[in-house]
Amino acid sequence: MTDHEHAEHDRRPSSEGSFWGSRTFIVWLALLLIGGFLLVSEHRAHILGVGLWLLILACPLLHIFGHGGHGGHGEQASPRAGPDTRGSTGSWDASKGEKS
Numbered sequence: 001m002t003d004h005e006h007a008e009h010d011r012r013p014s015s016e017g018s019f020w021g022s023r024t025f026i027v028w029l030a031l032l033l034i035g036g037f038l039l040v041s042e043h044r045a046h047i048l049g050v051g052l053w054l055l056i057l058a059c060p061l062l063h064i065f066g067h068g069g070h071g072g073h074g075e076q077a078s079p080r081a082g083p084d085t086r087g088s089t090g091s092w093d094a095s096k097g098e099k100s
Helices: 003-010 023-042 044-066
Strands: none
Touching: 023 044
């Protein structure tokens, strides 16, 4: 490299750096941490009270949306799914009321 190319690299403004490493980010992060601490310390009872209800509400929501419910309620099996091998030794014929 020539001296001319080195001189251009040294002239780059320092503001071209990433936001995540800048002083502005550090100041914002500090303000958010202080504000978050003050909010949590002042409203701890409200957060804990809501947390219990969120835990109770999470159970049915995860049951419905987490693994798609039970299936078997008139839904068709996907074509990629193999046979049900959960311990069944035969199939039940509801019209006859017996196991085949």
